Amino acid sequence: MKNGYYLSTYTHIHPISHLYQIDLRHDHHIALWSKQDSKIELVHYWEFERRSGRKKHNLSFIDVKSCKSAINQMLKEYDLSLADMVEVWGTPGLETGTTISSFSAEEPYAYHSLCHLFSGMMTDCNVFYSQKILAFALDGGPDNVIDHRAREKDFYLGAYSDKGVTQYFSVPSPGVLWMFMKLRYALEEGSLMALGSAVNSTIPNQETLMNDYPIIYGSNDINHAFEWFNSIAQAVEGIDVEEIIDFDTRFSEQDNRIGIIANIIQKISIDMLDHLVENSLEKFGLDAAEVHLSMSGGFTLNCPTNSYLMNKYNFQSFISCPCVSDTGIGLGMGLFEFYSRMKKIDFKFESAYYGDFEQLNIKGYENYIHSSSGFDEDQFVDDIVREPVIWFNGRSEVGPRALGARSILGDPRAEKTKDILNDVKKRQWWRPVAPVIKEELQNEWFGSQFQSQYMLFTYEALPDKKNLIPAALHLDNSARLQTVSPESNPDLYHLLNIFHQHTGVPIICNTSLNDAGEPIINTLEECFNFALRKKIRVIYVNKIRLELQHHEQFPEVMPKKRLNFALEITDAEKELLKLQYNPFDLNETQLNLYMNMPELREFDITQQKDYLILKRILERYHVINDQVWKALQG
Known part of the structure; x- marks a missing residue:
């Protein structure tokens, strides 16, 4: 690989996704790298939500031009542009050079999970190349922007690395269960976990609700997991308030019920990870005290589970990065590419502080x-x-x-x-x-x-x-x-x-x-x-x-409006563009299926012949439950 600047990008470009706000990726960001022989440096990490004000930024760019314009504006800080990059990875329409040649969609594991995995276990190459690491990438599910077959594969990934020689294996994740809770109760996972630990109430035979909980490896398990979760939620929601044991009067009745469910899901999460770690240590004949545990993916934000694993197994250390959610995909993407192409690299994630800097300026204030x-x-x-x-x-x-x-x-x-x-x-x-x-x-x-x-x-x-x-x-x-x-x-x-x-x-x-x-x-x-x-x-x-x-x-009553980052357009412009890009008026359910199934995106929905074929195909699809679909989208 040539010396110079490289860019890993985790964003998306498509007019239909932009116009109908269809979420194919969230937590968009880019990472700027510098390579000098084997020395790899992370120069800057731009998370789009910080600039757009759109939490977990998931808005696609409408076209390549607007995406390049936004990225060049960021790179300008270093007197650079996309034209100065040796290679650009990760987003169709932007990619240059080898265009992700190090990963093949024929691999049995999902590219999304592979990037998560590398964002954790390669944060310190001295450890990676000299010691043993047991690594897990656990989240809700992968995107399929690069890896078109991702939804056909097992979603979550484990690895055992011994001095840089790595073996991969499929693992289960409880992440989807938390997504179901988030969607049902409109609370973020962190709030749900906090409520679960705060509420003291229980219901009769609560432990039996954990019996036969779903083991979730991939899309084939999602429907069953959703049915199981609904049965748990309905059982807790349906019980008479008088039957709730030690009803916690500090909280509302609804908060008591949500806290009970969160407590159940938390215990299942710990139990699932406990079995996963125990089985992995046995599989590879490892003594946890001689092994570093690496965790990545959004589930890694579940602090009680991390603490339980470290306290029980006494691993040598816990290896991770602060951007463990999809905010870290670009970090793992770059490390995977450098490692795959060079085999031996020198890199260390030095601190959490790779974002923007601003000098003091009080002008206007x-x-x-x-x-x-x-x-x-x-x-x-x-x-x-x-x-x-x-x-x-x-x-x-x-x-x-x-x-x-x-x-x-x-x-x-x-x-x-x-x-x-x-x-x-x-x-x-x-x-x-x-x-x-x-x-x-x-x-x-x-x-x-x-x-x-x-x-x-x-x-x-x-x-x-x-x-x-x-x-x-x-x-x-x-x-x-x-x-x-x-x-x-x-x-x-x-x-x-x-x-x-x-x-x-x-x-x-x-x-x-x-x-x-x-x-x-x-x-x-x-x-x-x-x-x-x-x-x-x-x-x-x-x-x-x-x-x-x-x-x-001070006259303002709302947060300062941030950049019009993905070049959002007026309602009038949007309607005209919808006529241009969706002239036969596919509905939003059909468009969601069209965008989320790579094999369908081969059809040009602006052409009547393709539209008629596509419509017949879509009519034969069983429309998955909306909450399940949202969970699959992450």
């Missing part, structure tokens, strides 16, 4: 700045003890969780901190606020040695510590912890150090800088908008302290 000053340790502690502050510092983190670059920070010792933060972000009162802690002290406070650099583990506070940090704990005294070292984030570690010196507590509350339903804030203008709307008094921008004023004069 001068009237709202009461004072500006350099960083002062005593002042910072006074600020955070008084009320939560915004911390907008350095390059943004990648992935779905704020890791101390675009965060709101608060005092964990005051119960009111959690209430204030949940009110500011319009969240349910029971939602926990994640603590960040000095890495070397996590065992003293939470009784665990395993690092949680990317907030992927849940720990329970030790009995003598829990009353010291009420704002940082969930209702069951657990916490989704982020451990910080001087190397992983020196500025955040410094904050922890000075707070520890002043208060005796090496912990600060951290929640993401964003409003309800909004992606993490990306620009300083969005930050000012948020702070002024939410009446936040102090913000720190690249360690410069800004005290704000005149909040009541």
Whole structure:
């Protein structure tokens, strides 16, 4: 492979997908790489949701021209364009060079899962080439944009790698069960997991509902899993409220029922992964203490499962990246391609901070700045003890969780901190606020040695510590912890150090800088908008302290509108284009089938002959239940 810049892209281009908002991929993003001989560097990671404001950005580009324009705008920061790339991978219409020659659709495993797998197990090549790794890629299901046969294959992938020699095998995943819950109750998986751990109620014979739970490998198992899930949901929803055991009066009746179901699905998730790990260790004759566990895919955001596996099996370490959901496909795609073509590469995922950087600029907001000053340790502690502050510092983190670059920070010792933060972000009162802690002290406070650099583990506070940090704990005294070292984030570690010196507590509350339903804030203008709307008094921008004023004069009541990133068009333009691209008026169900089945996309629906053939084919298809279909789309 030539030296130079490479681009891995996880997006989509198609007029029908754009016009009818058909989701073939979500969490669109691109990754810029630099190759110098065997040395591979990740230069920048752009997540489209941060720029568009469209959470889990899933809007396809209408054409290649608009996609290239958007990408070139990002690359401009480095005085680069698509024309400067040696190769571009991952999105039909953009690909150059070998056009994904390292992967064949005839492979028995899905390309999507392979990319997830590599995003985890190759984050540190020193470990990958010298030690043993057991890796799992677990999510809801694969996309089929590149791998047209993905839905025919087993969806999820495991691997055992011994000094870089890797064996792949199919594995089950509980991810679809959480998707069914999300669709049924309109709550994000994280909220469902939090509610499940918070609600204390149960129903009679609850354990029997776990019997014969579905083992989900691929599309052939989805319908059965959906029927099973519905039976569980209906059983819990149908029971008389008087029969609910230890009804938790802190919550509504509906929340009690949802919490019970979430608790059932969580126990099944742990049980399924427990059997998977045990069987894999036996299959390859491994001692877990000599093996690193790597996890990737959206299910890896399930912190209690990760914690259970590490605590029970005592793996040597946990290897992952912060962008474990589909936000990490581009990372794995690039690593898989370099590895497949070069066999031996030198790469390390250095930190979570590969996103955008912005210099302090108060233009347009001068009237709202009461004072500006350099960083002062005593002042910072006074600020955070008084009320939560915004911390907008350095390059943004990648992935779905704020890791101390675009965060709101608060005092964990005051119960009111959690209430204030949940009110500011319009969240349910029971939602926990994640603590960040000095890495070397996590065992003293939470009784665990395993690092949680990317907030992927849940720990329970030790009995003598829990009353010291009420704002940082969930209702069951657990916490989704982020451990910080001087190397992983020196500025955040410094904050922890000075707070520890002043208060005796090496912990600060951290929640993401964003409003309800909004992606993490990306620009300083969005930050000012948020702070002024939410009446936040102090913000720190690249360690410069800004005290704000005149909040009541700020005219905006909604989040700052972000870029028209995928070049969305007016309703009038959309109707004209629909006539052009769908002249025979296929309905949205038919268009969904057409776009999601690669073998059907060979037909040109603008031509009457193709349309008539396609319509007859579509009429013979059994239309799958809408919730099942959405789950398959991820």
